[in-house]
Amino acid sequence: MGIIKRRTPPGPRFTFKCICLLTALFSGSALIFIVSRSNNTLFLISEDYEDLYENQDYNEEYEPENTSTIHTEGCRIPFMNTVEESVRELIPLNYPNDMEPCKEKETGKDFKDKKDLPYNVLILGIDSVSRLNFHRTMPKTAAYMKDLEAVELHGYNKIGDNTFPNLIAVLLGKKDTELEDTCLPNTRAFFDNCPFIWEKFQRAGFSTALAEDNASMGMFDFVKRGFVGYPTDYYFHTFIHQAEHHAGTNKDNHAFLCMNEKFFFKILLDYVEDLATTLKNKLFGFFWEITMSHGRLNYPMVMDDSYTNFFIKMHDSGYLNETIIFFMSDHGMRWGAFRQTRQGYLEDRLPFVFVLFPPSFREKYNLAYTNLKLNSRRLTTPFDIHSTLLDLVTLDNIENERIDSRSNESYSNHRNISLFLPVPRNRTCKTADIDDHWCACHSRVAASRESVEARESAEFVVSHLNNLLKEYPQCSKLKVAEVMSVTELVLSGSEYTKWRELSVVVRTSPGGGVFEATVGRGAGRWSLAGAVSRLNFYGDQSHCVPHYQLRLYCYCS
Known part of the structure; x- marks a missing residue:
């Protein structure tokens, strides 16, 4: 049991108290869960962060003093050099000093026995977090990304309003409006016929996994039909759906934050760890957190220690030596008083993305890796993430000689450009197929x-x-x-x-x-x-x- 207390200055107040019982047992590919229901529940006392902006003039432009710009010939993406100072006036954050909402025993998991061929490919997502809000609310995780020499995409621009269009571009390389002509002819259709990227990895010999920490608000299920069958080898939706129904507690903004005594996002991270421990095959996994971050600007701070510890364990076990990770979001906060400011306008369009590569990858595919670092300060999109994933299915296309050859081809006006190729300096939102409404360059x-x-x-x-x-x-x-x-x-x-x-x-x-x-x-x-x-x-x-x-x-x- 633990309690988070907030201290002055005033801001959103959290009080978490986790009790009750639930046991989840994982055995190989079989999942057995035992739910013990109790009158004890998890309570959340919070004040909406909109109260912070009660007297804000939303028609006034907000221009932070300590800013800089990514200069290209075609596009200029604004970004902050010193995040904490530049937003202190706008978002009075107060980080909790005693964050122990749920104490758990260490599992002692070890990844060193895996004998996979290179490389596992994982997408770890946190919903609705801009690049700047990630640095504000999850500073420990951000610092550890730097320690791991992860490449951060400063010019990553969303291409649609919400989760669905932005992740469809990642997983299919298409706009959501193009699905009607390919695999989703009407609103009553299921997603089973859509050629998702995990199918290509599956055909190449990978095991595949799809997991979100919320069933009702998942990208394939919110006012949509979802899947009839299992889209991947390991599919977490059924468990989460039953867990929400039988053991979901502390409903906030249409999502249960906890499965009895445990945060749903922690269950998701444990699932990733379980798969990495159990599987002897290469893994392509898509894992997306929704519950804590979807509707609240400051809630991601509750996850900071957990994500930091997760990556530390992955590193110390040696798993990151054989794994490529896209750690990312889909967009920033899309609603609320903060969104109605100039700062919120930009952050909505500029989600965070980090890409982690093993040292062996950086050495063997040094030209591809050098290009990706170059692209970290150029205009990039979810379509580019898709093309990058395609290059990781077999790795043949990112050998140095192949990258050198592909770099001389004519692709500057393509919508989908692999991040292993140099993205043009003069790329514009028009050539990247970003509607002016979403373009942060203007x-x-x-x-x-x-x-x-x-x-x-x-x-x-x-x-x-x-x-x-x-x-x-x-x-x-x-x-x-x-x-x-x-x-x-x-x-x-x-x-x-x-x-x-x-x-x-x-x-x-x-x-x-x-x-x-x-x-x-x-x-x-x-x-x-x-x-x-x-x-x-x-x-x-x-x-x-x-x-x-x-x-x-x-x-x-």
Whole structure:
């Protein structure tokens, strides 16, 4: 049992108390779990971090003093040199000093007996964490990434709104809108026919695993049909689904944080460790944490020690000597008061990514590794992660001679570029197929909220939302209640001579939804540059709509 206490200055307050019983037994590929239910539960006392911003003027641009920029000919990605100082005014964080929510015995697991051929490939994800918020809330893990000489992608830009489009690009190399023509013809279809990257690894002789620490909010299951069969050799969904139903405690933001006395994210990390201990074959694994990070800006700090210790054990056991790890997120915080600031706007678009390579890989595939380090400060996307994974299936394509040959080919305008090849310095969001709405490269200047143009752009956005909802009469017709902010994107290039783009934030009624959209105007007409983002929580307002995307917009009558 342990308690986390927060001290002044004021900020979000956490109190965790873990009790109750649950035993999970792993034996080879068989999983047996015994659940003992009790009246004892885990309690969370918290205050929403939105209270921190009660008096914030969301129309005011936030420009931190200690900033720098990734300079390329085509794109400039802003980033912070000193994260802690640059955000102290904006996010009054207070790290807990006594973090012992659940004490557990060391398992003494040893990876040294594995005789795999090189290399295991793992994707370890933490949902909804920007690069800067990772450094703020998980500083110990960030420091250990540096100790491990992990390559951090400073210019990694998301390509869609939420988890689904960004991870579909990683796992399939496609936009989610392209799935209709390949494997997902309608909203009632299952994902079994989609050619996910793990199938290529499986055909190459790898064992495969897919695990998320939440079943109802998983990327394939939230208002979607999921899989009929088992997509991978090891599939954690059934266990998590039953654990949530029978032993889930402390529900927060639609997710159970604990399985009785144990955090779900810890169960996920233990599962990764169990697979690494048990399997004698090469492993491709996709493991994604959702419960702690999805809806709260500061909750990832609770995971800092656990992830640090996880990587320390993996390193000390020797497992990292035969494993490549993509440690990453899908996007930053997408809603809440922080998201409505200029800082939040950027962080939403710039998730964290670290790539860890064994020393033997760096030596043998030194040209590929050198290129990846070069690309750490260039514009990169989830599509590039997919192409990089393809190169890791057999490793033939990343031998030095092959990399040298491929580097001389014409690929600069390709959407999907392996990070083992030099990404062009002059790459732009347009060539990377990032909609202007998601592009962090563009500078912005404030515009009047009172202008005719501002009102027209807001009305166009709301009209677009109503058009999307027209087949759902149970949704109320939305109206513009307030134009909250308008900024103009600074665009360069001959194609923008007679073209302007505005980023508009509008509050609608009924329901009070806050939406952000990028709209363009040319030849007297408005058009949308990407999807429309929702910036505040919608709770159960859209319970009457089955479509996952339209739930962002609908207000049920």
